[in-house]
Amino acid sequence: MRSGPRKNEPSRESGSSGLSHPPRCASSRSALPMVRGVSPAFSMASWKRKFSCPREPSVLKLALPSNVSAVLASGSASSPAAPPAASSVSSAGAALGVGAGSSSAEAERSSSVGASSSRPRAIRPTRAGPGARRSDGLISTESWCLIMASPGRPWQRPPDLATVEGPRPQPPPWGYAAPLMSETSSNLSEPLPPPTPPAGAGDIQALLRSLPPVGELIEGVGETELVLAPREEWLVEIRQSLSDLRAKVLSGSMGPVVLARARAPRAVLAAARRRIERRRDPGCVRVINATGVVLHTNLGRAALPQAALDALQKHAPGYQLLAADATGGERSPRERHVEALFQQLTGCEAATVVNNNASATMLALAALAEDREVVVARGQLVEIGGSYRIPDVMRQSGALLREVGTTNRVHLNDYENAITDQTTLLMRVHTSNYRVEGFHGEVSIEDMVALAKAYGVRVVDDLGSGALLSIAAHGVPGEEPLIRTSLEAGVDLVTASGDKLIGGPQMGIMVGTRESIARVRAHPLFRAVRCDKLTLIAMEAVLRLFLHPEKLAQTHPTFAMLTATQAQVRKQAEVLAARLRATNAATSGAVRVDVIDAGDAVGAGSLPTVQLPGSAVTLVAAGMEAGELARRLREHRSPVFTTVHDHIVHLHARTVQPDEVEEIASALEAAVVVGEA
Incomplete structure (x- = not known):
């Protein structure tokens, strides 16, 4: 324990400062009442530093700060065993920490320290009995004044001294008034009364x-x-x-x-x-994707290029040249326009499209392997979103599944040993939505094609995402197999999605040999899953963009978001943050807006282990949980989808389109200021 005097504390020797050690208060902090908002460390020494207390309690002057509450109570009865004056002096000294024996002159000098021209009124002792009232308006020595300051606020001189006896005063507007002590109680550690619950609480x-x-x-x-x-x-x-x-x-x-x-x-x-x-409001409305997932399945996957939107606006009204030939006027395949573009972009012999890749896979199996065996590696029997499983698709198509290999490894001789007179197809399924790392292995598509040709069976390659060009060559830290690569290896039929890496509308793409495509078109299921005219119009416009790959970063939003560098994304985040800060400053000012580095994702089962380096704008709203703020942003008239990490809302700039910044600012204002989206 420290033996020396406290810093800035007067000495306890009677000759040093004129203040004697108060009984009980110096030995225990519990002598001070526990008042809400005031630390018990507010010791009696602090009282003596704040107030000039005389030795002789015949005249007590007390300067009250203007930002405190003064609680006045009548003093307790004098001890019958002592004279009234002595009782008054002892009780006042015990309560205020003032010893006896100093002169009135010293008291006058001591009480005037730091005083201004407005002198405080005096608190004079009285010899009256308990509960007595003085006509001069002064407080009896038995009365005491509990003074507490609001935490963190400076002490100031008072406008006047509140020394009025009488009924309990109302709490002043500038501070918190502690409860009055009982007239018969001398326990200064009496706890505060419990809070009063509102009406109906618990019922x-x-x-x-x-x-x-x-x-x-x-x-x-x-x-x-x-x-x-x-x-x-x-x-x-x-x-x-x-x-x-x-x-x-x-x-x-x-x-x-x-x-x-x-x-x-x-x-x-x-x-x-x-x-x-x-x-x-319409149900399927445009939303703002601030999740950082470029191909967000729940939000419609790929964002359509402006060229597709322009084509729809121009050609969707009225009638279209869908299944009619303009030259001869005869019926023609409705997908012939996109077929010509796929032939040019992939080198395939023929192509057709259906409503999605799941339909393409089922249709390929039904058309090429109904009631026949299809050999598939066990590690490729994948399940994607919505509990869509390859084994279930094969059963529904009528094909007979033949598994080979193990979960992590499959060899070429596994395929060869599984081929029988009932085998008609070897199938590879690209595991686009997960990766097996470590001790694993698979057979290359070139080796599978060579084995299939040796035994006279076909090969179907389900690429899932599919790609028309290499994204790794444009800075993406990962690669998806190209459609052209499989076709050049000799695959009979390739299936892929049109709304993933190709960045078009939802579509199942089927490209391959003329004989395989002809079988697909002849199957009864083909008509049930064919594409409508609007999908074909949009996809044709998207495919034409790939004829000029050097311009894709300006014309193709999915390609631009995938290939954007971290510096470019950071710049976009700073622009968004500046706009949100301006909105916040002009409204409530209750949101903290920052920019941090964050990881983004490709999404839709493509490159599942690849993280795209990006940036995000973080939002922290005062008095509102992150989940509540995210909910209000989603419920805005233009729903804003975000992510929440460590109780902070993140707006990933990579997937925010340039024309969506103002809508995000409006959504934030409605969520924080108005309180509703």
Whole structure:
């Protein structure tokens, strides 16, 4: 323990400062009352530094700071065994930490330290009994004044000294008034009274009964509201809003304080209006992808290029040259326009398209291997999103599955040993949505083709994502197999998705030999899964962009997002952050906006182990959890999808389009300022 005097603390010797050691207070901090917001470390020495207390308690002067609360109470009764004056002196000294024996002159000098021209009033001892009142308005020696300052606020001189006896004063507007001590109590460590719970706390039935009746709420629906929806629809939505409130009360997620605001007629009608307006909005609306996942399956995968949108706007109205030949006027395959482009881009003999790659795989198996065996490596029997499994597809197509190899390794002789007179197809499935690392191995597509030709069977290659050009050559830290590579190896039929790395609309691509494509077109299932005219118009425009690969970074948004460098993404993040900071400064100022480095992903099962280096704008809203802020951003009129890491909302700049910055700023303003999306 430290033996010397505290820093800036007067000596306890009577001759040094005129202040004697107060009984009890110096030996125990518990002598001071525990007041909310004030640390027990506020010792008696601090009191003596803040107030000039005389030795002789005949005249006590106390300067109160203007930002504190003064709590006045009548003193306790004098001890019957001592004279009243002595009792008064001892009780005042014990309470205020002042010893006896100093002169009145010293008290005057001591109390005037740091005083201004406005002298504080005196607290004079009285010889009256307990509870006595003085006509001169001064406080008896038995009375005491508890003074507490607000934490973190400086001490200031008072405008006046509050030394009025009488009824309990109201809490002043500038500070917190501690509870008054009992007149008969001398225990300064008495705890504060418990808080008073709001009405209805703990009584669920009382909270439920406090909800307004439907009849009262429906009367608040006026002519303006009836223009939006008929009365019957308002009734339905009002009942649903009340039902939501009941569910929150019963689950314990809404207490009486929040319910008092939510059950107000205006709030209930506003909730019903939001539900009605949301129903009026189209369901499949444009959203803002700020997740950093370029090919986000739940958000529509690839963002269509402007060329595709222009083609739809120009050619979608009216009628189209779909399945008719302009020269002879005869019926022609509807996909012939995209077929010509695939022949030019991949070198295939023929091509056709269906509604997605799952349909392409099933159709290929049904057309080429119905009731026949198909040999597949065990490690390639993948499952993708939505519980879509290759073994299930094969069973539905009518093909007979023949597994070879193990989970991590398959050899060429495994395929050869599995070939029988019932075998018609060797199939490779590219495991685009996962990777096996370590001790593993697979057979190259060239070796599979050579083995198949030796035995007179076909080869089907399901590439999944597929690619028309090398993305690794443009800076992406990974590679997907090219469609052209499989065709050049001699594969009979290649299937791939059109809305992944190709960046077009949802489509299943089938390219290969003329004989294989002819079998596919002749199968009855082909008509059931064919593409519509709008998909063909959009895909034709997208494929034409690949005829000029040097311009893809400017014309193809998916290619531009995949190949953007970290410096480019950082610049985009800074632009977005600057706009959000401006919005925040002009509104609530309650959001902290920063820019950090973050990892992005390709998505849609493509390059699952590759992380694209990027940047993200982080949002931290005061008084709001990150999950709540993310929810409000999603529920904006232009939904903004983000990610949440370590309780912080992240806006990944890689997937934010340049024309979406203003909408994000509007969504943030609505989420934080208005409180609703």
